Amino acid sequence: MTVRSFGTVKEIIRFEGTDRLGYWRRFSMLLGLAVVIATMGLVRDSGAVIIAAMLVAPLMTPILGIAAAITTGWIGRAIRLIAIVWLAAFASVFIAWLIVWLSDFPRGVLLPGEVLSRTDPGAEDLVIALAAGLAGAYVQIQKSELSLLPGAAIGVSLVPPLATAGILLYFKEPTQALEAVLLFATNFGAIILSACGVYLATGAGRLLLTSSKRRLRFSMGLSMALLFLVGIMAHLFTTTYWRYAETRAESALADGILRWAEGVPVEVIRVDVRAAEKHAEVWAIVDLSSEAQYQVGAAADLLPEQLKKTEFRSVAKEVLGPDFSITVRYQLRYAWDIELATFEIGPAAPVSSRSGN
Secondary structure, eight states: OOOOOOOOTTTTOOOTTHHHHHHHHHHHHHHHHHHHHHHHHHHTTHHHHEEEEEEEEHHHHHHHHHHHHHHHHHHHHHHHHHHHHHHHHHHHHHHHHHHHHHHHTTTSSOOOOHHHHTTTHHHHHHHHHHHHHHHHHHHHHHHGGGGGGHHHHHHOSSOOOOOOOOHHHTTTTTHHHHHHOOOOOHHHHHHHHHHHHHHHHIIEEEEEEEHHHHHHHHHHHHHHHHHHHHHHHHHHHHHHHHHHHHHHHHHHHHHHHHHTTTTTTTEEEEEEEEETTEEEEEEEEEEEGGGGGGGGGGHHSSSSSSSHOOOOHHHHHHHHTTTTTEEEEEEEEEEEEEETTEEEEEEEOOOHOOOOO
16 A cells, blocks of 8 residues: 555544535435435345445544544544544434334344344454454545445444434443444444554555654544554453354254254254353254154153153253253154155154255
8 A cells, every 4th residue: 555645634524614514414314314324224224224234324424533543643523523423323223212112123033133133243253353443444445446335334333322222222232232332332433443553554654754743642642542442442342252152052052962962853943052051941842753743741741752761961061061950842743754666754864964964
């Protein structure tokens, strides 16, 4: 990357100058439209509509402006821009809440998948935000690459998490709403940090060398950004660790169930391990022979004898440990295979064998 004059980075900082009122109007209009589009996309569970909101959202510019102000030692401007961004963020949450409140959206329905996907931020989101911040800052410096800006906007999620928080507050889910705001904060801090690196690499370092006061202000600003991001990273990496631990436990428990069944057709529908609560749930279907439909008895009496040889709780305890509790939800299903040439009826093969998994 060639080192260029840092004058282009100064152009990133808005809300100042003779045209600041015009910029305020454009910023407010685009932010409002982005929140409306994102909220509708989240409620309709439409990823395409949410992407449209990412393209309209104007939040990337002032966040890059914070990075530009830090790298030039303008701490006062950086603080003003931080206040503007977070004021806009809380306004976005309120607008999203107001939209679903005015539409009288029924609270009893299940939350859409696009909403739930923004309530569990992890280390992966931090990596995405760092990369998107690099791309956004590079595009701002290299005007010839402006065609890449929409891609950078899509890569990092700014308005959708805020709209998600508003929707979740309407659904009376404050804990999940806080996680959605944390996703926005992750993107906010990561963009600032990576953009500072780009601006330093493209000429801002010259300005810092000219004044010890600038260097001191830059150090203070960058330290604050790092502390902010480190605080978020601690939560993100903890969440990611538990997520992978739960995934491994779920896989091990599903394999343990199939080994325990030893040939009895058992279809594991779902395994959900919640490490923080020390609880797991298992959904499964047990296939019965065709003769079982003529028997009368309790569900436990109809189970194949093979499943009664070893207690299931010992299998679960071996995988999860003694501190866990487990809920098992199972259904019985009559299943048999028919040979069409001879019309001979026999036990059905396990679902996994028929599907080739």
